[in-house]
Amino acid sequence: MMKRLSIFLLFVTLVFVRTVSFGQEVPLEKTQIEVKEGTDQTKESVYEEYEEFVKVVKELQDKYVDEIKINTILVNAYRGMLSGLDPYSQYFTPEDMEDLKIETEGEFEGLGIEVIIKEGLLTVITPLLDSPAFKAGILVGDRIVKIDGESTENMTIRDAVKKLRGKLGTKITLTVVHEGDTTTTDITIERAKIHVQSIRGARIVDADYKIGYLAVTNFQENTVRDMDAAIQDLLKKGMKCLVLDLRFNPGGLLNVAVDMADKFLDHGVIVSTKGRDKTQNYVYQAHKKGTYPNFPLVVLVNNGSASASEIVAGAIKDHKRGLLLGIKTFGKGSVQSLIPVGDGKAALKLTTARYYTPSGVCIHEKGIEPHVKVPLNFAEIKALHEHLAMINIDTKINESKVNEVKGTETVLKGTVGAKEKPQYIDMQLERAIDIMKGIEVYAKRSGAP
Numbered sequence: 001m002m003k004r005l006s007i008f009l010l011f012v013t014l015v016f017v018r019t020v021s022f023g024q025e026v027p028l029e030k031t032q033i034e035v036k037e038g039t040d041q042t043k044e045s046v047y048e049e050y051e052e053f054v055k056v057v058k059e060l061q062d063k064y065v066d067e068i069k070i071n072t073i074l075v076n077a078y079r080g081m082l083s084g085l086d087p088y089s090q091y092f093t094p095e096d097m098e099d100l101k102i103e104t105e106g107e108f109e110g111l112g113i114e115v116i117i118k119e120g121l122l123t124v125i126t127p128l129l130d131s132p133a134f135k136a137g138i139l140v141g142d143r144i145v146k147i148d149g150e151s152t153e154n155m156t157i158r159d160a161v162k163k164l165r166g167k168l169g170t171k172i173t174l175t176v177v178h179e180g181d182t183t184t185t186d187i188t189i190e191r192a193k194i195h196v197q198s199i200r201g202a203r204i205v206d207a208d209y210k211i212g213y214l215a216v217t218n219f220q221e222n223t224v225r226d227m228d229a230a231i232q233d234l235l236k237k238g239m240k241c242l243v244l245d246l247r248f249n250p251g252g253l254l255n256v257a258v259d260m261a262d263k264f265l266d267h268g269v270i271v272s273t274k275g276r277d278k279t280q281n282y283v284y285q286a287h288k289k290g291t292y293p294n295f296p297l298v299v300l301v302n303n304g305s306a307s308a309s310e311i312v313a314g315a316i317k318d319h320k321r322g323l324l325l326g327i328k329t330f331g332k333g334s335v336q337s338l339i340p341v342g343d344g345k346a347a348l349k350l351t352t353a354r355y356y357t358p359s360g361v362c363i364h365e366k367g368i369e370p371h372v373k374v375p376l377n378f379a380e381i382k383a384l385h386e387h388l389a390m391i392n393i394d395t396k397i398n399e400s401k402v403n404e405v406k407g408t409e410t411v412l413k414g415t416v417g418a419k420e421k422p423q424y425i426d427m428q429l430e431r432a433i434d435i436m437k438g439i440e441v442y443a444k445r446s447g448a449p
Contacts, residue, residue, distance in 0.1 A: 053077075057070070057073055057074075057077075060073055061073070075091065075093060078091040078348075079091045079156060079158065082348065082349075082350070083117070083156055083157070085351065086334070086351050087116035087117050087118055087157070088116065088332075088334060088336050088349070088351055089336070089348070089349060089350050089351050090157060090158060090348075090349045091158075091346070091347075091348055091349075092338075092346060092347045092348070092349060093346055094345040094346055096158060096346075097345060097346065097347060099161075099165075108193070108194050109165070109166075109167075109168050109191060109192070109193050109194065110164060110165045110166070110191055110192075110194055111127075111131065111132050111133040111138075111164050111165075111172070111189050111191060111194075112127060112128040112130075112131020112132055112133045112134060112192075112194045113125075113126070113127045113128065113131065113133040113138055113164070114126055114127075114128070114250040114306075115144070115157065115160060115161070115164075116157065117156075117157050120153075120154075121143045121144075121145070121152070122143065122144040122145075122152040122155060122157075122160050123141065123142070123143050123144070124138055124139070124140060124141060124142040124143075124144065124176075125140070125250050125304070125306055125330060125332075126140045126248045126249070126250045126304030126306065126330075127139070127140075127248070128194065128196060128217065128218070128248075128250070129200065129215070129217045129248055129388055129389070130197065130200075130217075130389060131192075131194055132189045132190055132191065132192045132194075133189055134248075134385060134388075134389060135385075135389050136187050136188070136189045137187055137382060137385065138174070138176065138187060138189070139178055139179065139381060139382070139385070140179070140248065140302070140303050140304040140330075140381075141178070141179030141303060142176040142177065142178055142179065143176060143177045143179075144160075144174050144175070144176050145175050145176065145177060145184060146173075146174070146175035146184075147160065147163045147164065147172065147173075147174060147175075148163070148172055148173055149173070149175075150163075165191070166191050167191065168191060168192065168193060169190065169191065169192075170190070170191050171188055171189065171190050171191070172188070172189055172191065173186055173187070173188045173189075174186070174187050174188075174189065175187075178378065180378070181378075196217065196218055196220065197217065198216060198217055198218055198219070198220050198222065198223040198226055198227070199214065199215070199216060199217075199223065199226040199227050199230050200215045200217060201213060201214065201215045201245070202214045202215075202230035202231075202233065202234060203234075204234065204237055204238075204239065205243070205429070205433060206433055206436075206437070209240065209241070209433075209436060209437050209440050210237075210238045210239050210240040210241070211239070211240070211241050211242075211243065211433055211436050211437075212231075212234040212237075212239035212241065212242045212243065213242070213243045213245065213429070214227065214230055214231065214234070214242065214243070214244055214245065215245035215246075215247075215388075216244065216245065216246055216249055216260070216309075217248070217249055218249055218250060218251065218252045218308075219249075219251060219252030219253050219256040219257050219260070219308040219309075220252055220253065220256065221253070221256065223252070223256050223260065224256055224259045224260050224263065227260065227263075228263065231263075231292065235293075239295070240295060240296075240440070241295050241296035241297065241298075241436045241439065241440070242295055242296070242297050242298075243298050243299075243300060243429060243432045243433070243436070244297060244298070244299045244300070244322075245299075245300045245429075246299055246300060246301050246305045246309040246312065246313060247300050247301060247302045247304060247305060247326060247388075247428075248302065248304040248305070248388070249304065249305050249306070249308075249309040250304065250306050250307065250309070250330075251306045251307025251308035251309055251310075251332065252307070252308045253308065254271075254273075254308060254311065254335060254355070256308065257271075257307075257308035257309070257311040257312050258270050258271060258284045258311065260312050261286065261311060261312045261315040261316065262286045262287060262290070262291070263290065263291060263292055264291070264292060264297065264315075264316060264321050264322070265286035265291065265315060265316075265319055265321055266286060266287070266288040266291040267285075267286055267287075267288065268285070268286055268319055268358060269283055269284070269285060269286075269315075269358040270284045270285065270286050270311070270315045270358065271284050271311045271314070271315060271355050271356065271357065271358070272284065272355065272356045272360075273335050273353040273354065273355045273356070274353055274354060274355075274356065275335070275352045275353030275354070276352075277352060280335070280337075280352050280353040281353070286315075296322070296436055296439045296440075297316065297321060297322030297323070298322055298323050298324075298325055298432040298435055298436060299312070299313055299316055299322055299323070299324050299325070300325055300326050300428055300429065300432060301313050301324055301325070301326045301327070301328075301329050301368070301370055302326045302327050302329070302428075303327055303328060303329065303330055303367070304330065305326075305329040305330060306329065306330035306331070306332040307330075307332040307333075309329065310329050310330070310331075310332065310333065310363055310367070310368055311355060313329060313368055314357035314358070314361075314363065314368055315357065315358055317357075317368065317371070318357050318358040318359045319358060323370075323371045323372060323435065324368065324369075324370035324371050324372070325370050325371065325372040325373075325374060325428060325431060325432050325435070326370050326372075326373070326374055326428050327370065327373060327374070327375050327376075328367040328368065328369050328370070329363070329367040329368045330367060331363055331364060331365045331366050331367035331368075332364065333354050333355050333356075333362050333363045333364030333365075333366075334351045334353070334354050334355070334364055335351070335352055335353040335354065335355055336349050336350060336351055336352070337349075337350055337352040337353075372431065372435070374427060374428045374431050376427065376428070380427065383424060384426060384428075386424070387424040387426060
């Protein structure tokens with residue numbers, strides 16, 4: 001037993017060099033940034049800690065009421081090590097890695113929510129647009145206190161995710177406390193196949209002023225390609241200005257966020273990352289090639305806009321390329337890397353760096369303040385959820401029916417015999433449209449091209 005543990009301890013002292021970072025597979029330009037490192041522990045003190053760890057493992061194996069496999073002890077130890085660092089660092093077993101692979105391919109079965117452990121509570125970063133959780137009324141910032149009646153107190157993030165997942169068509173009841181509320185609400189959700197569509201709702205929202213709209217729901221490998229196709233189509237339709245909607249976008253791959261920002265900027269820093277390991281220190285630069293025309297731009301953000309969304313929003317704000325409108329973003333400014341361990345089938349998802357906006361600000365746990373604040377109350381947020389869940393359906397109806405254009409939005413014709421609902425007004429989008437109109441009127445009066 002002691003021999004096996006000694007081999008294990010020798011293994012964990014090795015430095016892992018194979019690292020796959022979320023969003024750093026295809027870096028643009030890498031400029032080293034000096035970061036002062038802390039003082040390392042002495043080898044003697046490290047080995048003393050290892051000895052105590054070995055003793056704890058031996059006591060568990062010898063004296064715990066049930067027999068425990070060494071693998072179970074070590075996996076629990078790894079998870080404990082990482083859970084004490086931050087809400088994002090995790091240990092992935094080979095089974096977890098298979099689940100992660102499925103998720104990043106953009107299609108999986110479940111509820112469709114991004115969760116973290118925040119202040120000891122299972123908390124929703126954001127529900128994915130079009131997901132069962134989104135449609136059922138799970139909101140940004142919801143604290144999940146029970147899953148099918150079982151308390152989530154002291155539950156690990158991986159255990160919670162496993163409970164949230166399940167067979168297609170099965171139901172689960174989440175007991176949640178909405179942000180700013182004190183009472184619990186039971187929400188029953190039916191699990192479904194989640195197909196994450198990065199680009200949705202692309203359309204002209206004002207025919208007179210040629211104002212385009214486009215929502216980006218996350219950052220996957222094909223997101224920039226799909227966005228480019230949608231924007232080129234809008235430009236062919238005469239689009240003169242754009243509303244880019246990053247609300248409820250939890251993020252994704254860093255390199256995709258950089259590529260997206262690069263489409264709107266022709267020079268300067270997009271984002272920089274800094275970590276203890278100098279290989280994590282990059283500066284990503286914008287390039288003139290492939291940049292969109294300099295049309296007026298408003299970016300919609302809210303507290304569900306996180307990580308990669310904040311990279312794009314921060315770059316656009318700092319370079320004064322457009323206006324941010326909505327409410328303060330989530331504030332996830334850290335970079336996680338996948339570090340293979342063992343035979344490469346398991347991995348550490350480890351926070352290895354933090355990112356900084358072009359002005360040098362780290363927005364981690366701070367968020368980005370919009371230029372124009374348009375807050376929504378609880379009822380308005382729920383109504384917005386319902387509206388956004390219908391955008392793709394409404395767009396398809398628009399494409400197949402002849403509609404009347406009134407004001408700033410396309411008024412949909414209901415199906416025959418159907419009871420028409422009052423048209424929803426997205427106040428944040430309407431405010432963005434008003435701003436665009438004002439820019440256009442000012443440009444005409446001042447004689448600007």
